[in-house]
Structure formats: C-alpha cells, structure tokens
Amino acid sequence: MWELRSIAFSRAVFAEFLATLVFVFFGLGSALNWPQALPSVLQIAMASGLAIGTLVQALGHVSGAHINPAVTVACLVGCHISFLRAAFYVAAQLLGAVAGAALLSEITPPDIRGDLAVNALSNNSTAGQAVTVELFLTLQLVLCIFASTDERRGDNLGTPALSIGFSVVLGHLLGIHYTGCSMNPARSLAPAVVTGKFDNHWVMAETSLPSPPPETHLAGRAWGGISKPSTVLLLGPPWSLGSTLQV
16 A cells, blocks of 8 residues: 555556547547548558557656556556556546547547547457457557566567557557457547447457456466576587577
8 A cells, every 4th residue: 555655656647547548539539530531540550559659658667658458457467566556557547548538529520520439340240250359459469568578588678669559550450440449448448438339348348357358368478488487408510419598
C-alpha cells in the first residue's frame, strides 16, 4: 500500500490515463470516414503505430507506457508490477480511452463520426476466427514488448518505442480485415461505450480482466523460457572436442 503515498505512483497512473486518451483519440480519428478521403488500412495501421511509438517514447519513463490492459495484465502475470499498480493502471486506461472516444465524438460532425470505428466482425468472419486472430495479434505485441524492454539482453536493444510501434502496425495490417483490430480492450471498450454498440464485444474484450487472458500467459511463458540462460554446445572442427557457452 506504500505505493498509494508515492507521488511517482500518482504520476504514473495519470500518465496511463493521458496516454490511452491520446492513443484512442488518434487511433479512432484515423479511421473516420471523411467523404473526401476514406481511410485505408495502411493509414489506420500507421496512425496507430505512430501514436503508440510516440507515447512510449514520451511517457515510458513515467509509467512504462502500457496504454493497454492486456499489456498491464501481462506485466502482472510476469511479476513486473504489483497487483495494486495493475488495478490502478487498468482503471486509468479504461477511463482514458472512454474520455478520448467521447472527445473525438464531440468534435466530429455526426455524419462523419458514424460508429467511431467500433470493433466488429467483418468480411464474414466467425466469432471463433476473430478470437483466434485477436489472440495472435495480442501475443505478438506482448512478446515484442517483453523482448524489446528486457534489460538482461546483451545485444543492442535498439529503440523499444520503434519496435513496439511497428508491432502495432503489423497487427493492424492483418487484424483490420477481421475485427477492425483491437489488440487493446480499452480501445474496443471506448467507442462501444460512447456509441452504445456492444455487438460481439466479448470477442475483442477476451484480452481483458478479470481473468488473465491466454495470450498474456503464452507471451510471458514464451519469453521467460527462451530468454533464460542456457548451455549451448559450440561445435568446432572435427578434431576439436567442442566447448560450451552460457547464453
């Protein structure tokens, strides 16, 4: 409970609220159907990826810039954050997302805002197909986050914000054709709350609380397993006896 008395904790929670608000505002805004320029899959994917990359770079040092309940739950499952912090983060993310969607709705003409790009099944996708796609989309995102922010890595990590942004772009390039691409329960909940359209919402919300989603377990276990030091046999020429290396 000592976290509640920390100014840094309060700043981190507010950073999650603000980051999710901004992400949802730009992410949904990029998918609005303006008659002069209808949105393309690439436009929406790039806008979402750039938004995430920018926010991770700007606020990562404050809160970790989860911006996604699925990421927060994955960090909780991986014992990277406390349950208390996870609960506050998820609450801030959901509230921020709804605030971002409501703000976008208020400043957009009614004939343009439509359903605010609410996630829904498309192209005759079944619920089972959509759930499977969303599972893999979120899995690759969480795995990328774990891998690009792991301080135990001895190689060049590059820029985590860029890697994570590209991961979001990658997910959208595929997922938009199935569900509009969620990967983020907060992003799915926000337009649904504002517009009141919850058709098949459970498909997109399967990554959220209260039960830890399967992809967070898979990503956490997968990265935990492949990133642990292991003994590798280095095979030399036929006349050598070989040697071992801890990696």
